[in-house]
Amino acid sequence: MTFSIKVNGSQHSVDVDGDTPLLWVLRDNLGLTGTKYGCDAGLCGACTIHLGGVVTRSCGVAVQDAGDREIVTIEALGGSHPLQDAWVEKDVSQCGYCQAGQIMTAAALVANGAKPTDAEIDAAMTNICRCGTYNRIRAAIKRASGQV
Numbered sequence: 001m002t003f004s005i006k007v008n009g010s011q012h013s014v015d016v017d018g019d020t021p022l023l024w025v026l027r028d029n030l031g032l033t034g035t036k037y038g039c040d041a042g043l044c045g046a047c048t049i050h051l052g053g054v055v056t057r058s059c060g061v062a063v064q065d066a067g068d069r070e071i072v073t074i075e076a077l078g079g080s081h082p083l084q085d086a087w088v089e090k091d092v093s094q095c096g097y098c099q100a101g102q103i104m105t106a107a108a109l110v111a112n113g114a115k116p117t118d119a120e121i122d123a124a125m126t127n128i129c130r131c132g133t134y135n136r137i138r139a140a141i142k143r144a145s146g147q148v
């Protein structure tokens with residue numbers, strides 16, 4: 001079946017089964033491989049996107065349920081988002097696998113000039129990092145939001 005979805009400001013038609021997770025539509029049909037596959041169970045956050053402005057784990061949303069909500073992926077940040085600059089400055093990444101998802105979760109947290117507290121960061125940043133970069137992630141979010 002053909003579905004029309006809006007991704008990073010552009011409309012796309014994809015011919016897939018309706019129960020195909022957005023994660024695979026993004027990666028396999030649209031070539032947006034910045035969104036990663038981790039647990040496939042909504043737990044790790046490697047597949048995090050924004051769906052209708054809400055932080056969403058794309059492994060758990062079928063394409064047929066996306067409707068006309070705008071999908072935003074890590075590619076939309078363009079490499080020069082303040083978070084990405086802060087990530088480099090704070091040398092956050094180790095293996096890097098989780099980091100696109102981390103940044104997408106953080107992007108919602110610092111949107112519209114928000115300056116999240118440590119408690120707000122801890123509450124929002126539920127993505128898992130096997131390399132344990134959590135302290136540097138917090139520092140980079142503080143940096144990107146102009147708090148340090």
Ligand code: FES
Binds near residue numbers: 036037038040
């Ligand atoms: S792959 Fe989606 S939450 Fe882990």
Ligand code: FES
Binds near residue numbers: 096
């Ligand atoms: S940097 Fe390796 S899993 Fe997070």
